[in-house]
Amino acid sequence: MPNNFLRRVDLIFDEDCNLKDVLKSTYQRSNDDIINELLESGLKGRGGAGFPTALKWKFTSEQPDADKYIVCNADEGEPGTFKDREILFKVPFKVFGGMAICAKVIGAKEGFLYLRGEYRFLLPELENQLKVFHSALNDLGINFTIKIVMGSGAYICGEESALFESMEGDRGEPRNKPPYPTVSGFRKKPTVINNVETLVYSFMIFRYGARKFKELGTADSRGSKVFSISGDTPKPGIYELELGMTVEQFVEEFGDGDTKAVQVGGASGFCVPRKKFKDTIIGFEGVPTGGSMMLFNSSRSMYNVLKNYLEFFEEESCGQCTPCRVGCQQLKLGIEAVKKGERHAVYLDQLQKLAQTMKITAKCGLGQSVANSFFSIVENFKEEMIY
Amino acid sequence: MAKKINLIIDGIPVTVDEGTTILHAAKQLNIHIPTLCYHDDLCVAGNCRVCVVEMKGARTLPASCAMPVAEGMEIMTNTIKVRTARKHIIELLLSEHNAQCTTCYKNGNCELQSLAAEYKISEPTFIDLVPLKNYQIDAFSPSIIKDDSKCIRCQRCVRTCEELQHVSALGVAYKGDKMKISTFFENPMFEVVCTNCGQCVNRCPTGALVERNYIDEVWDAIYNPDKHVVVQTAPAVRVALGEDLGVPTGEIVTGKMVSALRRLGFDSVLDTDFTADLTIMEEGFELLGRLKKVLVDKDSSVKLPMTTSCSPGWIKFIEHTYPEYLDNVSSCKSPQQMFGALAKTYYAQKRNVDPAKIVSVSIMPCTAKKFEADRPEMRSSGFKDVDYVLTTRELAVMIKQAGIDFGALPESRYDSFMGESSGAAVIFGATGGVMEAALRTAYEVVTGREVPFDGLNITPVRGMEGVREASIKIEQTQGDWKFLEGAVLKTVVAHGLTNAKKVMDAVRAGKGDWHFIEIMACPGGCLGGGGQPIPTSAEIRQKRADAIYREDAGKTIRKSHENPEIVSIYQEFLHEPNSHKSHELLHTHYKERQRY
Ligand SMILES: Cc1cc2nc3c(=O)[nH]c(=O)nc-3n(C[C@H](O)[C@H](O)[C@H](O)COP(=O)(O)O)c2cc1C
Ligand code: SF4
Ligand code: SF4
Ligand code: SF4
Ligand code: SF4
Ligand code: FES
Numbered sequence: 016m017p018n019n020f021l022r023r024v025d026l027i028f029d030e031d032c033n034l035k036d037v038l039k040s041t042y043q044r045s046n047d048d049i050i051n052e053l054l055e056s057g058l059k060g061r062g063g064a065g066f067p068t069a070l071k072w073k074f075t076s077e078q079p080d081a082d083k084y085i086v087c088n089a090d091e092g093e094p095g096t097f098k099d100r101e102i103l104f105k106v107p108f109k110v111f112g113g114m115a116i117c118a119k120v121i122g123a124k125e126g127f128l129y130l131r132g133e134y135r136f137l138l139p140e141l142e143n144q145l146k147v148f149h150s151a152l153n154d155l156g157i158n159f160t161i162k163i164v165m166g167s168g169a170y171i172c173g174e175e176s177a178l179f180e181s182m183e184g185d186r187g188e189p190r191n192k193p194p195y196p197t198v199s200g201f202r203k204k205p206t207v208i209n210n211v212e213t214l215v216y217s218f219m220i221f222r223y224g225a226r227k228f229k230e231l232g233t234a235d236s237r238g239s240k241v242f243s244i245s246g247d248t249p250k251p252g253i254y255e256l257e258l259g260m261t262v263e264q265f266v267e268e269f270g271d272g273d274t275k276a277v278q279v280g281g282a283s284g285f286c287v288p289r290k291k292f293k294d295t296i297i298g299f300e301g302v303p304t305g306g307s308m309m310l311f312n313s314s315r316s317m318y319n320v321l322k323n324y325l326e327f328f329e330e331e332s333c334g335q336c337t338p339c340r341v342g343c344q345q346l347k348l349g350i351e352a353v354k355k356g357e358r359h360a361v362y363l364d365q366l367q368k369l370a371q372t373m374k375i376t377a378k379c380g381l382g383q384s385v386a387n388s389f390f391s392i393v394e395n396f397k398e399e400m401i402y
Numbered sequence: 403m404a405k406k407i408n409l410i411i412d413g414i415p416v417t418v419d420e421g422t423t424i425l426h427a428a429k430q431l432n433i434h435i436p437t438l439c440y441h442d443d444l445c446v447a448g449n450c451r452v453c454v455v456e457m458k459g460a461r462t463l464p465a466s467c468a469m470p471v472a473e474g475m476e477i478m479t480n481t482i483k484v485r486t487a488r489k490h491i492i493e494l495l496l497s498e499h500n501a502q503c504t505t506c507y508k509n510g511n512c513e514l515q516s517l518a519a520e521y522k523i524s525e526p527t528f529i530d531l532v533p534l535k536n537y538q539i540d541a542f543s544p545s546i547i548k549d550d551s552k553c554i555r556c557q558r559c560v561r562t563c564e565e566l567q568h569v570s571a572l573g574v575a576y577k578g579d580k581m582k583i584s585t586f587f588e589n590p591m592f593e594v595v596c597t598n599c600g601q602c603v604n605r606c607p608t609g610a611l612v613e614r615n616y617i618d619e620v621w622d623a624i625y626n627p628d629k630h631v632v633v634q635t636a637p638a639v640r641v642a643l644g645e646d647l648g649v650p651t652g653e654i655v656t657g658k659m660v661s662a663l664r665r666l667g668f669d670s671v672l673d674t675d676f677t678a679d680l681t682i683m684e685e686g687f688e689l690l691g692r693l694k695k696v697l698v699d700k701d702s703s704v705k706l707p708m709t710t711s712c713s714p715g716w717i718k719f720i721e722h723t724y725p726e727y728l729d730n731v732s733s734c735k736s737p738q739q740m741f742g743a744l745a746k747t748y749y750a751q752k753r754n755v756d757p758a759k760i761v762s763v764s765i766m767p768c769t770a771k772k773f774e775a776d777r778p779e780m781r782s783s784g785f786k787d788v789d790y791v792l793t794t795r796e797l798a799v800m801i802k803q804a805g806i807d808f809g810a811l812p813e814s815r816y817d818s819f820m821g822e823s824s825g826a827a828v829i830f831g832a833t834g835g836v837m838e839a840a841l842r843t844a845y846e847v848v849t850g851r852e853v854p855f856d857g858l859n860i861t862p863v864r865g866m867e868g869v870r871e872a873s874i875k876i877e878q879t880q881g882d883w884k885f886l887e888g889a890v891l892k893t894v895v896a897h898g899l900t901n902a903k904k905v906m907d908a909v910r911a912g913k914g915d916w917h918f919i920e921i922m923a924c925p926g927g928c929l930g931g932g933g934q935p936i937p938t939s940a941e942i943r944q945k946r947a948d949a950i951y952r953e954d955a956g957k958t959i960r961k962s963h964e965n966p967e968i969v970s971i972y973q974e975f976l977h978e979p980n981s982h983k984s985h986e987l988l989h990t991h992y993k994e995r996q997r998y
Contacts, residue, residue, distance in 0.1 A: 191468035334581025341494035372490040
């Protein structure tokens with residue numbers, strides 16, 4: 016069967032664009048005009064939650080405060096994701112450019128790039144690139160500066176409100192929402208926080224126009240996206256692909272011929288078993304992903320996969336809220352107990368109910384999303400959980 | 403005026419101010435939503451999640467303590483989804499909890515226990531995590547015991563110590579399954595900046611933070627025929643004790659408390675209020691003396707402003723945080739320690755009891771007083787001046803243990819001597835009280851007239867505002883005090899160490915030109931002390947304060963220097979305020995402590 020949907024795209028890493036030209040032409044436009052173009056493009060956040068980027072910018076622009084901020088989330092901690100690293104390595108100026116456009120729209124004078132602790136090796140070159148960027152802004156008469164803030168190596172600090180806490184020098188614990196960052200973010204001021212990739216796409220939309228972006232993808236998932244592909248695949252790496260493909264199409268291209276499951280969206284994402292490859296679209300209408308795609312072939316124990324994820328969550332939970340802190344420990348110990356025969360298989364039903372409670376009561380996205388992999392693995396690979 | 407928001411809770415429409423949380427909106431409808439991490443005195447944490455409710459149109463169940471109302475919101479507090487979720491959350495908490503209620507100090511007064519009872523948690527659903535944890539008990543402090551195996555990580559203590567006290571002795575350490583409440587470098591509470599104020603103890607919903615209790619030691623002393631057991635009761639105890647014994651909040655139970663103490667078997671039931679009056683004499687004259695040395699003698703070794711010294715939480719705070727101002731602290735011991743020193747000297751002589759046989763017990767609203775009694779500075783009688791300090795809560799426990807029907811007790815009076823007090827001593831229990839009492843006496847000493855306030859009520863220093871300033875102009879001075887003619891005495895009152903910090907930072911920055919500063923470590927003063935009945939909230943503190951001022955107003959003697967027993971002790975024993983003897987027994991000096 017010809018793979019007629021899977022299309023490689025080259026927007027992100029396309030070098031055929033000039034920072035100054037894009038900024039100059041965009042800064043001449045009205046804020047409404049910019050927001051409308053972004054709205055038309057249909058761009059949704061690439062950090063996981065998929066919130067329409069234009070609306071985030073719009074809400075923040077409407078706040079009356081004098082101080083506002085744009086923060087680039089480069090904490091990239093989701094297991095199996097390494098696309099932001101690649102973007103920052105290859106085209107950092109596009110990230111900065113996206114931030115500068117956002118700064119104009121919301122009225123920010125300062126921007127911050129929160130860089131994952133493990134990416135410290137990128138710092139010297141990023142600082143160099145920042146110098147070039149700041150001098151370009153200077154030439155254009157734009158009053159905006161970006162600072163790089165190093166993360167501390169905790170996964171939870173990628174969650175936006177925990178990230179602000181961490182930037183403010185406090186323990187990285189998620190805040191209550193509302194208020195949302197658009198109203199109260201960094202230093203309790205209105206803040207746009209976007210993923211690295213989101214900012215690059217925003218920049219490219221003002222390079223090529225919303226049209227070109229919108230032509231790609233589906234109604235719910237416009238454009239393309241950068242995928243980090245890993246696991247049992249002959250060609251792991253970073254690929255920019257048009258959104259809207261099915262898992263089947265994806266596996267045809269990247270599988271090793273024996274793929275039994277694909278974990279879409281990392282530990283906090285969903286596991287798609289072979290029998291559902293055909294009907295599952297990768298995107299907001301099916302399984303959304305921040306970019307991580309992990310392929311598993313039949314040699315893998317899905318029990319081990321799930322246990323690994325649960326160990327990850329058990330350790331990376333900030334620990335403040337009950338459902339997540341204790342729930343993660345119980346889920347992990349629970350599947351171990353069932354596997355060892357210390358608890359009857361029906362205990363898995365109890366655990367599923369618990370995962371459901373975590374999904375609806377945890378304070379932040381981390382605890383809420385543990386259920387994603389838990390349900391999709393336990394339901395689809397029940398025998399592997401028991402025997 | 404705040405914007406009004408209309409919403410529906412459990413089918414009932416309600417209109418509340420914008421910014422109200424669902425929890426509070428429900429309260430207006432008398433709908434009870436369970437909480438654990440929420441506390442009236444603290445910022446919202448939203449971490450326990452037991453207060454979740456269902457919100458129409460929402461995917462998740464919001465925490466009602468943290469979710470503000472919105473127009474047209476529809477909330478359900480009692481659906482199967484809510485019930486299941488809450489039950490799960492309680493079960494999860496219990497699975498990491500060393501739930502040995504029968505041997506737990508908080509048995510019967512524990513929010514987790516009540517919640518488990520309310521939700522009828524029976525068989526444990528989940529795996530017991532306790533054996534997997536390396537839980538520690540920190541029992542080194544004379545004031546506070548911290549047992550991590552009873553902790554539900556609600557962070558009330560952390561918020562208390564940071565927001566109310568600005569001490570941050572407690573913080574969150576580690577993450578995930580290892581997350582715990584800890585001190586700097588996980589040192590024992592005894593060795594860190596903790597002031598022993600007990601505010602965290604007062605807010606801990608479980609048995610994870612409790613006072614070190616000395617109930618059995620006190621019973622032992624009472625039952626020992628060789629011992630003469632003297633008890634003193636602090637001013638703030640009588641306005642709160644009733645709360646733990648079925649009496650409505652805000653009712654003063656002095657007479658019943660004295661009867662109960664006698665029934666418990668104490669040999670002598672005396673009053674810290676007496677030494678509160680004595681403190682006013684000593685501290686008032688010390689202030690006047692300092693003013694004279696600074697203004698007239700130009701003695702640069704004498705420091706102003708002078709701060710009060712009766713709150714041991716404040717003393718430890720200044721030792722750690724503002725040690726360069728220790729010379730500004732009044733050299734007076736706290737009323738508790740003055741009493742202790744006199745019990746084994748003056749009292750012993752007058753009653754003809756061997757001081758070695760005296761066991762001196764004090765009932766305090768305070769956990770820091772336990773630490774204070776253990777300080778090396780507090781042995782000027784030649785013995786440990788105060789042997790055991792019990793909190794208001796511990797006294798309530800003893801009264802219950804003795805099978806006393808508190809409500810049915812007759813009222814009785816303190817023993818004499820060291821049992822008489824003035825209204826000025828009574829108000830020591832409220833923030834601003836020491837200041838007011840001191841002014842009543844000092845002004846009269848200097849001018850020969852009563853303070854120029856209606857009914858002796860110096861209202862500017864009263865109230866619950868965190869920092870309150872007041873000044874009083876001194877005119878028509880007499881005798882030795884002519885140098886104060888026309889001077890304006892400037893004072894400031896702060897309660898809660900966060901407010902103390904504000905005042906001290908102003909002093910440090912040279913911004914406050916005060917002469918006299920009153921600081922109480924606890925919010926509301928001693929009436930809101932860490933050893934007071936649980937719960938304590940702004941509303942409860944206000945009721946206790948009202949009771950205190952009612953008691954003062956009803957007293958025939960309102961000024962410390964008019965207390966006849968005070969007059970006698972100076973005639974018989976101390977000679978005059980700040981005398982050599984006073985200094986030997988009633989004054990001390992504190993030393994710097996490291997912050998870490
Ligand atoms: C536990 C957790 C970790 C997260 N980590 C990241 C991250 O590393 N990078 C990121 O861009 N977004 C991360 N997010 C999502 C952010 O909270 C936020 O939604 C995102 O940065 C918004 O950007 P976008 O609108 O461009 O997607 C994380 C969320 C959670 C709950
Ligand atoms: S869900 Fe987990 S990570 Fe998020 S606030 Fe709760 S404990 Fe922290
Ligand atoms: S803290 Fe509460 S629930 Fe825990 S053992 Fe003590 S009384 Fe029981
Ligand atoms: S006793 Fe007071 S100072 Fe010590 S930890 Fe508790 S609140 Fe903080
Ligand atoms: S010690 Fe008490 S107040 Fe502090 S987190 Fe634990 S249970 Fe809560
Ligand atoms: S009381 Fe609301 S989350 Fe704890």
